[in-house]
Amino acid sequence: MKHFTTKDWIDYVRDVQTADVSARMKEHLENCEECRASFQLWSSVTKAAADDLNYAPPSDALRIARSQFVPSKPAGSFLGELMANLVFDTAQQALTAGVRSSSNVCRQLLYQHGQRFIDLRVEKAPTTDEVSLIGQIQESTSGKQTTMPVALCCGERIIQQTQTNDMGEFHMVFSPVEDLHLELDICEKKIRVRVPEFPDVGK
Ligand SMILES: [Zn+2]
Structure with a gap:
């Protein structure tokens, strides 16, 4: 056959x-x-x-798949993705001669991470060697705020922990050390915000 x-x-x-x-x-x-x-x-x-x-995949699956292929930022390392960007710093502003000295005791910075703005006001206590840090986390899309954990870290070590209030505000007082950053627990993701150093501390 x-x-x-x-x-x-x-x-x-x-x-x-x-x-x-x-x-x-x-x-x-x-x-x-x-x-x-x-x-x-x-x-x-x-x-x-x-x-x-x-076969046509569900549009949701398609959207998620497409988002995975969005070109990443050239220098965007894994850590870079989770790092808030500095958008404003009073120390980088030209100040008039009369107020220049005040920049050493109070510094205001604004960070951005996605739709979020993180406002930091760092102030050196006039008499002690301590630094006061007042922060506010604001969502640009919705006015809705929930409290979230905030940790002050030196490298991998947690120095202090607190929680924001309903307005997204938090306050910390600490002795200044180098290499400080904040870790904000947003949506189960830790966002890092660098805490500035004070050139006059310890002098
Ligand atoms: Zn056959």
Whole structure:
């Protein structure tokens, strides 16, 4: 018995043969296990290919998948993504001669992370060596605020922890050390905000 080739069976399932050939192959199928296996394989492949064409993923899945392929910022490391950007710093502003000295005791900074603004006011206590940090976290999209944990860290070490109030405000007093940052627990993600150093501290 002469078998039909793979190509023949592909043509058969695609139904592109003459009625005559088709009929002979159909007849052959009844008696040949080997060709039946080939036929079954290629009919399931053809069906899968056809199903694939008809298949449209849910728009939500598509949107999520697309968001994964948004080109990342060139310098955007993993940490960079979680770092709030500094948008304003009084220490970088040109001050008039008369108020210049005050910049050493009070510094105001504004950070941005996505839709969030983080306002920091750092003030050196006049008599002690301590620094007072007043912050406010504001959402630019909605006025709704929830309290969130804020931690003051030196490297990996947590120095102080607090919680914002309903207005997104928090307050901390600490002895200044180098390399300080805040960790804000926003949506189960830790956002880092660098705490500025004071050039006059310890002098
Ligand atoms: Zn056969």
